[in-house]
Structure formats: C-alpha cells, structure tokens
Amino acid sequence: MVSHPPAVTIPPVFVLSTGRCGSTMVSNLLNRHPRVLSLSEFISYIGIRSLSRHRPTGDWMWDRYSRQQHRTRLMLQGRYEELLYPLDAPSARFSQDDVPPILCATLPHLTERYEELFDELGPVVRGQRRQSPPDHLRYLFEWLCQRFGCCTWAERSGGSLLFASRLLFEFPEARVIHVYRDGRETAISMSRHYLFRLIAANMLAMRSYGFNAMKSLARGRYWERLSFRLEPLARVVLNPKRLPYDKLTLPYFGTLWSAMIERGERMLGRLPSDRMLNVRFEDVQADPDGQNRRLIRFIDPSLEDEAWLREVSSIPRPTPSKFERLEPDEQAALTEACRPGLERLGYPL
Numbered sequence: 001m002v003s004h005p006p007a008v009t010i011p012p013v014f015v016l017s018t019g020r021c022g023s024t025m026v027s028n029l030l031n032r033h034p035r036v037l038s039l040s041e042f043i044s045y046i047g048i049r050s051l052s053r054h055r056p057t058g059d060w061m062w063d064r065y066s067r068q069q070h071r072t073r074l075m076l077q078g079r080y081e082e083l084l085y086p087l088d089a090p091s092a093r094f095s096q097d098d099v100p101p102i103l104c105a106t107l108p109h110l111t112e113r114y115e116e117l118f119d120e121l122g123p124v125v126r127g128q129r130r131q132s133p134p135d136h137l138r139y140l141f142e143w144l145c146q147r148f149g150c151c152t153w154a155e156r157s158g159g160s161l162l163f164a165s166r167l168l169f170e171f172p173e174a175r176v177i178h179v180y181r182d183g184r185e186t187a188i189s190m191s192r193h194y195l196f197r198l199i200a201a202n203m204l205a206m207r208s209y210g211f212n213a214m215k216s217l218a219r220g221r222y223w224e225r226l227s228f229r230l231e232p233l234a235r236v237v238l239n240p241k242r243l244p245y246d247k248l249t250l251p252y253f254g255t256l257w258s259a260m261i262e263r264g265e266r267m268l269g270r271l272p273s274d275r276m277l278n279v280r281f282e283d284v285q286a287d288p289d290g291q292n293r294r295l296i297r298f299i300d301p302s303l304e305d306e307a308w309l310r311e312v313s314s315i316p317r318p319t320p321s322k323f324e325r326l327e328p329d330e331q332a333a334l335t336e337a338c339r340p341g342l343e344r345l346g347y348p349l
Contacts, residue, residue, distance in 0.1 A: 008142045008152060010300045012174045015156035016164050016268070018260040019196065020189035021181035022281035022316075024082060027156045029292060029312045031109060035303055037145045037153040040109040041082050043167070044157035045101035047071045051133045051170055058128035061136045065125065066100040066118075074240060076104070078194025082158060084108035110148065117147075134170040152299065159196070161264040162217070168267075177295065178268055181281035182347050183261065183338035184323040184331075187253040200256055201243035218259035250330065254337030261341035280345075288316040 015030075017023040024040070031038035050064045068076075076083070076096050084105045087096050093115055094103065100118065107114035124143055128136060141153045154177070160167070168174065180186075190196035203213035268276055277298040284291040292312055296303050323331060335342070335349055342349060 008145045008150075010152035010303070012141070012152055012171065013154040013177055013299055014160065014164070014167055014171070014174050015154055015177045015179060016160045016167075016264065017156075017158070017179040018161055018183075018186060018190075018257055018264075019159035020193060021179055021186045022279075022284065023156050023158060023160075023179045025281075025284070025316060026177065026179055026279065026295070027109070027154075029295070029315055030154050032312050032315075033296065033303065033305065033308050034149070035151050035305075036299065037141065037148055037150040038109065039106055039141065039144075039153055039155040040084075041105035041157050042102070042155050043160065043163070044082075045072055045075065045104045045106070048163040048166055051137075051166065053133055055130045055132060056136070057130055058126045058136070061128070061133070061140075062122060062125040065102040066122070068098065068101065072101045072104070074198060075195055077240070078198075085114070110144070132170075138171075152303075154299070159199070159260075161260045162199075164264065165267050175275045175277075175298075176268060176271060177277050177279055177298065178264065179279045179281065180261070180345060182323070183254060183257040183341045183345075184334050185321065187250060187257045187334060187338060188322045188326075190253045190257065191248070191250055196253070196256075197245060197248060198240060198243070200248055200253060201245050203256070204244050204247060204252070214255060214259050217256075218262040250326075251333045251337035254334045258338050258341035261344055265344050284316045285318050288313045291316075 015023050015026050027038050027040045030036045031040075046064050047069060050061075053060065076099070082105055085094070085099050085103050085108055086092050087094075087099065094100065102121075103114060103118055107117050111117055121140075125136075125140060128139060131139075141155075145151065145153055164176075168176070190200070203217075206213045277295070279291065279295060289309060292309055293304065296305070296308070323334070326334065339349065
C-alpha cells in the first residue's frame with residue numbers, strides 16, 4: 001500500500017456479457033493486475049434500479065450497499081461460484097439472511113480482509129453529499145482505486161447485457177469489453193444456474209400477463225425502462241416458488257441467449273472501435289498470452305506487464321464441450337434456437 005496512491009488516470013471499463021460465458025475468468029485475470037481495480041458483481045448485487053434514485057444522500061447509498069434488498073435475497077437462494085462471502089465459515093460475521101450486497105462478491109474479490117474494508121467504507125460512503133447515483137459510484141470506485149493503488153477500474157456483473165444501455169448512458173466515459181462464448185455451451189450452462197433459471201422462468205410467466213419479455217429484450221428500445229417498471233410488479237405477482245420451471249427447455253435458454261446477443265449487437269455496434277473490444281472465450285482458451293495482452297492493451301498500453309502476463313497465462317483452461325454430449329435431436333433444436341446469435345457472432349452452425 002502506497003502512502004499517496006495515484007489518481008484514476010485511465011478511463012474505466014465495463015465487462016459486459018450474457019453471463020455463463022467466461023466473464024468471471026476476465027474478472028479474475030484483471031484482479032491479478034497490480035494497477036487495475038477489478039470490481040466483481042457490484043451492479044448484480046445492488047441492482048441496476050439503484051441508479052434510478054434522484055440525487056440520494058450518502059446514507060441512502062450505504063443502505064443500498066449494506067442492506068439486503070429483494071433481489072439480493074433471491075440471488076442468495078442459489079449457491080454458485082460468484083458468491084465469494086463464506087456464509088458457512090464459523091468466523092463469518094454475517095449469515096445468508098443479512099450479508100450485505102457489497103460483501104457477497106465485490107469486497108472478497110478485492111481482499112482477504114473484506115470485513116475490515118466493509119467497516120472502513122461505511123463512513124466514506126455515508127459522508128458523501130447529495131449527488132446522482134453514478135457520481136456516488138464514481139467516488140466509491142475512485143476511492144477504492146486509491147485505496148489499492150490502482151489507476152483504473154473494471155466492473156463485471158454476470159448477465160450485464162440485460163442492463164448495459166443504462167450503464168453506458170450513466171457512464172459515457174466508460175469503455176466496453178464484450179465477452180462471449182458459443183451460445184450452445186452458454187445456454188446449457190444457463191439452464192443449470194439458479195439465477196438464470198429464475199430469470200427465464202420470470203420471462204416465461206410474464207407471457208400469461210400479455211408481456212413478451214423475450215421480444216422486448218431483443219428488439220425493444222425501452223427494455224430497461226420496462227424492466228424497471230415491471231420489477232416491483234413481478235415481486236408481488238410472481239412467486240419464485242411457483243414459477244413454471246418445469247416448462248423451461250434447453251432451446252428456451254438458447255433463445256434467451258440469442259435475444260441478449262441481438263440486443264448487445266444493436267447497442268454495442270454503435271460504439272467506435274477504441275471504446276469496444278470483443279473477447280471470444282474460445283480464443284482466450286486457445287491463446288491466453290496473446291489474448292490477455294490484447295485485453296490489457298485495450299484498457300491502456302501503459303498497463304502491459306510481462307510479470308502479470310506470465311502469472312495469468314495459466315488461468316484460462318480448456319473445458320470439455322457439454323454440447324457434444326447431447327443427443328443429435330437435442331443438438332439440432334438448441335442450434336436452431338441459438339441461430340440468430342451464432343450468425344451475428346460468426347460461429348459455425
């Protein structure tokens with residue numbers, strides 16, 4: 001730790017993805033870099049609706065970071081690798097019922113002394129003046145950069161293509177690393193993941209109320225506005241224990257993946273090349289050194305670090321294909337569901 005840490009001098013980055021496609025791997029790569037603050041699942045746990053409040057106080061923002069909301073409780077129903085707080089450890093201060101959103105993944109990703117950092121952050125956040133939520137977040141992220149001696153930050157939340165346009169509207173200075181993977185493998189992973197099963201079942205249940213969430217996601221210009229308005233309604237009307245999980249098929253997850261890719265392409269395609277980098281999961285597995293070098297150069301050429309490259313070259317590892325284990329008719333149905341997204345990304349059918 002340096003006495004006078006450097007100011008944030010490099011534009012920040014959002015790592016955007018459908019989820020279940022290697023974005024966690026990118027967070028872990030960046031977390032090893034000494035000058036990049038890797039923020040994992042920050043937006044996921046506090047919720048994108050936290051950005052909708054008009055000029056909140058620091059006390060209000062700390063409440064969002066430190067007290068569970070409905071979405072946090074739902075997310076904690078599924079134990080998965082992105083949840084880093086050791087809920088079952090004897091020494092854990094918090095339980096599943098009261099662990100703060102910012103402690104679920106973000107702070108444990110940064111340091112092993114995450115509870116001490118949590119205590120340190122409270123007065124810092126609460127002492128902030130009234131300002132827009134994005135400005136609150138900028139202050140927090142820049143304070144953490146100084147705390148850890150970093151010169152930029154990169155936030156990654158799983159499934160962030162669902163709310164990416166809101167992030168880029170609120171943070172116009174930010175650039176994008178878009179991580180993606182063959183949709184057939186991604187859809188299989190989604191189908192086995194609690195949070196994505198919850199999202200898919202909610203979208204399916206909305207059909208009975210006359211709202212085609214999948215179509216709105218892929219083509220609607222006002223997806224975030226609609227989802228903001230529908231979230232409180234869904235909380236009351238859609239009981240997570242009574243959602244139609246039994247009607248979720250593998251092709252449905254393929255359609256969900258493809259809709260997210262279509263939305264991402266419509267939105268990210270407008271960004272200039274110096275603001276957006278496409279990172280294909282399979283390429284990182286095949287050439288970790290070359291792709292990691294490309295990744296860090298995009299953030300800023302001054303961050304290229306040979307020691308870091310050597311350290312992280314072993315993180316991306318080949319994974320066996322789950323798609324190849326499916327029966328031929330299952331493969332055909334899933335490929336057809338993923339076809340629009342696969343064609344947009346240039347994957348062979």
